[in-house]
Amino acid sequence: MSEDIFKKIIAHSKEYGFIFQSSEIYDGLSAVYDYGQNGSELKNNIKRYWWDAMVRLNENIVGIDAAIFMHPTTWKASGHVGAFNDPLIDNKDSKKRYRADVLIEEHLAKIEAKIDKEIEKAQKRWGETFNEVEFRNTNARVLENQAKIDQIKKRFVDALNANDLEEVRQVILDNDIVCAVSGTKNWTEVRQFNLMFDTKLGSVTDEANTIYLRPETAQGIFVNYLNVQKTGRMKIPFGIAQIGKAFRNEIVARQFIFRMREFEQMEMQFFVKPGTEMQWFEQWKETRIKWHKTLGLGNENYRFHNHDKLAHYANAATDIEFRFPIGFKELEGIHSRTDFDLTQHQEFSGKKLQYFDSIENKSYVPYVIETSIGLDRMFLAILSSSFQEEEIAKEDGTKDSRVVLRIPPALAPVKLAIFPLVKKDGLPEKAIEIFNTLKYDFNCQYEEKDTIGKRYRRQDAIGTPYCITIDHETLTDNKVTIRDRDTMQQERVEISKLHEILDRKVNMKYLLEQL
Numbered sequence: 001m002s003e004d005i006f007k008k009i010i011a012h013s014k015e016y017g018f019i020f021q022s023s024e025i026y027d028g029l030s031a032v033y034d035y036g037q038n039g040s041e042l043k044n045n046i047k048r049y050w051w052d053a054m055v056r057l058n059e060n061i062v063g064i065d066a067a068i069f070m071h072p073t074t075w076k077a078s079g080h081v082g083a084f085n086d087p088l089i090d091n092k093d094s095k096k097r098y099r100a101d102v103l104i105e106e107h108l109a110k111i112e113a114k115i116d117k118e119i120e121k122a123q124k125r126w127g128e129t130f131n132e133v134e135f136r137n138t139n140a141r142v143l144e145n146q147a148k149i150d151q152i153k154k155r156f157v158d159a160l161n162a163n164d165l166e167e168v169r170q171v172i173l174d175n176d177i178v179c180a181v182s183g184t185k186n187w188t189e190v191r192q193f194n195l196m197f198d199t200k201l202g203s204v205t206d207e208a209n210t211i212y213l214r215p216e217t218a219q220g221i222f223v224n225y226l227n228v229q230k231t232g233r234m235k236i237p238f239g240i241a242q243i244g245k246a247f248r249n250e251i252v253a254r255q256f257i258f259r260m261r262e263f264e265q266m267e268m269q270f271f272v273k274p275g276t277e278m279q280w281f282e283q284w285k286e287t288r289i290k291w292h293k294t295l296g297l298g299n300e301n302y303r304f305h306n307h308d309k310l311a312h313y314a315n316a317a318t319d320i321e322f323r324f325p326i327g328f329k330e331l332e333g334i335h336s337r338t339d340f341d342l343t344q345h346q347e348f349s350g351k352k353l354q355y356f357d358s359i360e361n362k363s364y365v366p367y368v369i370e371t372s373i374g375l376d377r378m379f380l381a382i383l384s385s386s387f388q389e390e391e392i393a394k395e396d397g398t399k400d401s402r403v404v405l406r407i408p409p410a411l412a413p414v415k416l417a418i419f420p421l422v423k424k425d426g427l428p429e430k431a432i433e434i435f436n437t438l439k440y441d442f443n444c445q446y447e448e449k450d451t452i453g454k455r456y457r458r459q460d461a462i463g464t465p466y467c468i469t470i471d472h473e474t475l476t477d478n479k480v481t482i483r484d485r486d487t488m489q490q491e492r493v494e495i496s497k498l499h500e501i502l503d504r505k506v507n508m509k510y511l512l513e514q515l
């Protein structure tokens with residue numbers, strides 16, 4: 001997929017009420033977005049798919065909703081005040097600011113793309129007999145490029161681990177990485193930039209009243225660990241899940257809802273016995289990838305990417321990457337956070353955050369496996385993979401086109417659109433009668449304006465799985481024409497069968513049953 005498709009998706013999501021730039025009438029606020037009438041329905045459905053998969057289906061996982069504001073010491077204990085930084089660099093000619101790590105990663109992706117091209121060419125040449133593993137291990141150009149990637153990666157990771165910002169800059173210079181705007185290598189030094197937003201609590205604006213907008217929801221779970229464990233009488237292993245807003249003052253935020261300054265996370269912290277964390281880490285990797293693949297967005301669109309540089313709290317970490325229109329990028333992180341957070345909060349608060357294990361007959365600070373997915377990124381994954389422009393043949397032999405969002409039906413914002421063929425002869429009344437019987441179980445939309453063809457196009461564009469048309473015969477035979485979004489097949493069915501047909505297709509229960 002190309003930049004062009006990405007632009008089309010952005011334009012489409014505005015035109016059809018999915019996403020608007022925040023405060024657009026004032027020319028917008030950079031990297032902040034509002035969800036419109038269809039966007040918020042889709043977002044709520046994604047939340048439900050995640051929440052039910054985590055909380056409802058697992059007896060040992062419960063959900064909470066912690067406040068965005070937290071005691072400022074939380075962020076000292078978690079390490080965010082000292083280390084939640086991005087290395088930034090400016091180009092002196094264009095005055096454009098970049099994340100140094102992103103510049104290097106994009107450079108690596110370009111070399112990776114060269115390898116992919118070689119493989120594609122060879123695949124075409126050899127067809128069925130092509131062996132990719134052998135080709136990667138023997139082709140001189142591929143080997144040369146892979147060695148380049150490995151060498152740059154190692155230098156860069158070593159520099160980051162040693163917090164050697166001068167060396168990070170040197171990697172950029174040595175690899176001739178230039179600014180996309182000015183085309184020059186006239187770079188400033190690399191500086192660390194803390195991503196947390198701060199504000200003041202109450203009316204006194206001195207330093208002591210500085211509080212932060214949470215940069216992750218996880219800490220709201222950690223500080224409530226004991227409250228939940230005791231009041232819920234939870235036994236290890238158990239999890240606490242939460243969906244909520246997080247805020248980061250991202251330096252480079254030019255990729256629509258992929259990187260926002262205000263966004264939402266769906267996080268789950270799973271508390272386990274020390275020493276069992278690697279087994280649970282593997283288990284959660286499997287569980288989470290299954291949750292993604294069950295949606296049917298295409299198994300080939302996912303891959304795991306293990307972290308080269310581990311965060312200060314982790315002893316293992318991997319990303320589930322998704323093939324966005326801008327390439328394979330992080331969609332979800334799975335981290336083995338050790339006992340870092342609870343131990344830190346124990347130390348900074350002076351309160352014991354331990355678990356008494358009655359089987360082992362001893363107390364310990366549990367280890368934690370975290371699964372953390374960006375709700376907005378999940379939204380973008382669904383939107384971008386379901387967006388399709390299609391050419392379709394009309395009955396008279398001419399060609400037409402449509403844009404269709406093939407959103408998984410259980411997540412679609414509107415499940416059923418109800419059309420009276422004409423705005424008279426009692427058809428609207430019959431249509432509204434059907435609407436009123438189905439609206440309690442399904443989000444339905446009633447439309448009577450324009451031709452049926454135009455109404456179909458509008459519903460295709462927002463991903464509605466079914467449309468029904470009420471015509472004159474309906475009044476006597478109690479049947480309607482039902483049209484399927486994906487196949488565009490039409491069928492005449494009894495009104496009394498509609499509930500069952502819809503339920504089979506759109507009820508989230510059937511998705512959850514596959515997990």
Ligand code: GAP
Pocket residue numbers: 215216217218248250257258259260261263264265267330331332333370372373374375376377
């Ligand atoms: N508690 C761990 C944590 O916050 P993270 O990798 O920084 O880890 C987790 O973030 C997920 O949150 C990411 O995989 C991504 O989906 C989402 N995310 C992070 N920063 C984001 C941003 N600026 N805009 C949108 N989503 C973001």
